[in-house]
Structure formats: C-alpha cells, structure tokens
Amino acid sequence: MNKSKEIINEVKKAMVGKDNVLARVYLAILAGGHILLEDIPGVGKTTMALAFSKALALDYNRMQFTPDVLPSDIVGFSVYKKETGEMEYKKGAIICNLFLADELNRATSRTQAALLEAMEENQVTVDGISHLLPHPFMVIATQNPVGTAGTQLLPDSQMDRFMIKLSIGYPNEESEIEILNRRQVSNPLDDIKQIVSKAELEDMKSEVEKVHIAAPIFEYIVKLVAATRNNEYIIRGASPRASLALAAMAKAKAWAQGKDYVVPEDIQMFFNDCLGHRILLTPEGEEHNKGAKWVLDNILKSITPPSIQ
Secondary structure, X not given: OOOHHHHHHHHOOOOOOXXXXXXXXXXXXXXXXXXXXXXXXXXXXXXXXXXXXXXXXXXXXXXXXXXXXXXXXXXXXXXXXXXXXXXXXXXXXXXXXXXEEEOHHXXXXXXXXXXXXXHHHOXXXXXXXXXXXXXXXXXXXXXXXXXXXXXXXXXHHHHOOEEEEEOOOOOOHHHHHHHHHHHHHOOHXXXXXXXXXXXXXXXHHHXXXXXXXXHHHHHHHHHHHHHXXXXXXXXXXXXXXXXXXXXXXXXXXXXXXOOOEOOHHHHHHHHHHHHOOOXXXXXXXXXXXXXXXXXXXXXXXXXXXXXXX
C-alpha cells in the first residue's frame, strides 16, 4: 500500500512551497529515523510536524526546551502511591509517536542527554525500570543557528542519532502570498485529513526494509563514507551509523517511487543530508565559503558510482 503522494499532498495543505523538505521528512519517517531542523523561528517547523502527525494519525507532543527543563519532564518520573504502597510511573512528554523538541540546543547538557536512550533504544528508563515507547516513534528536533547566547551545542553522540539534518528556509514571494491567502479563511491545519493509520504506517515501514540493495551499492556507500575519514578538509569523518542512515533513506526513496531496489541516484540524493552534521571540518574547510556541502559534493564527484541494470 503506497499512499506516499496522498500523504505529501495532504501535508502540503499546511506547508506551501517546501516540497523538497516535506519529501525528505516523509522519507526519514518511513526509514525510521529522527530529524534535525536547523532554522530560524517562524518558518513552519511546528506546522510541518503537526501536519504529518495528522496525516499519519500519530500522537504528537511538543516541548519548548529552555534551561529550566528537567530530564524528568521528558522521560517521566515515579511517585509513591499511598493506596498501593508502590511507586507509579507518570509519563513524560516523550511518550508519544512524534515528539517535537523545539530549540533543543537551549536545554542543558543533562536534559539533552535524556533524549539519547529514547532516540537510540526506543525506551526510557526511570528509577531503574525501562518503559517502551509506542510504535512508531520519531523525534523532530529544532535548533536556531543564530542567537546562540545561553545555548548548549548538541554533543557529537546526539548529533549522530539524527538520520538527517535539514533547513526549511524562507518561502519565496509567491509562496508567502499563498500562505497569507490560506490564513484569511481558516487554519490550514484544520483541513488536514488522516491518510493512513499507525498500523498502516508500520506496514509501510516494513515494506521499506525489504527493498533490495545490491552489493555494488553497499560498496558505493562505504566508499563515500570512508572518503570523509581521509579528506584534507575533514578532521573527523562520519561513523558507520552514517552508512546505515544513507542506506535507509535510499530504500525509503526507492519504495516511495514504487521500486524494490536502490540505484546510485538514491544514495547521491541524501549524501549531504545524512553526512553534513556528522563531519567536523578543518579551519580550511570552513573558510572561503566551502563548508560541509562543498566538501561533500567534491567527495561525491570523486567516487565513481556503480552501474546498476
């Protein structure tokens, strides 16, 4: 059951002119990954997350991260029940299908770390007792690239948990006019209909996992990722988790297009999205407007893709 076009079209009712970003977020959801959005306030991050939660019938929670947010606010806590003489678990905000961590970099390191187990293990541990998260589960986290006073940079271990890093950006003039027009009558979010159930989404994710990747494609992925570990502009290259993310995104793209196998173009499409936040550049790599995209684009050009019939 491939309802990809219907889902994207439904979300587009609330997000105008950002088809490329919506497609990538949707594919990351299919691939079972978490998404990091680095962008300025007001460009639609929360709107997009809400739109996907409605179209996919996902339980949704949003938390605005500030320095006073505690780990227990996220994962929950235990309280003593006098009637039973036992401790009772009170759920935290993360007990949902889609958790929007808004401005995650404004929280303390301890609070940021509370997300790690949830993102990696699909569970939280409170007072030594593990609590499974619902299926499906995903995190969409945001951070503001400007106004960094009082913020905590996300540690490398947490950055590596995000399958892709994206930026929405400003709408063009035509799209912004359309946004104003749509808001004249009603909130576009109110018009979004459910396209699939949670169970159907889980079935779709299972089908994505069955998409075939041939040995030459695996070799291509490994060569691309390994090239980041031996590059004059990169201090620290990407980990094997980057290879897994790249493969998962490529499989999701292939399935959404009705294919049961991955081709090199599927890998190339997400190389920057999956690796841009996983590498650490040298000062020379950062200067002259090079940046991660310039470095990764050159790596893509330097590795010959396999020929897949």
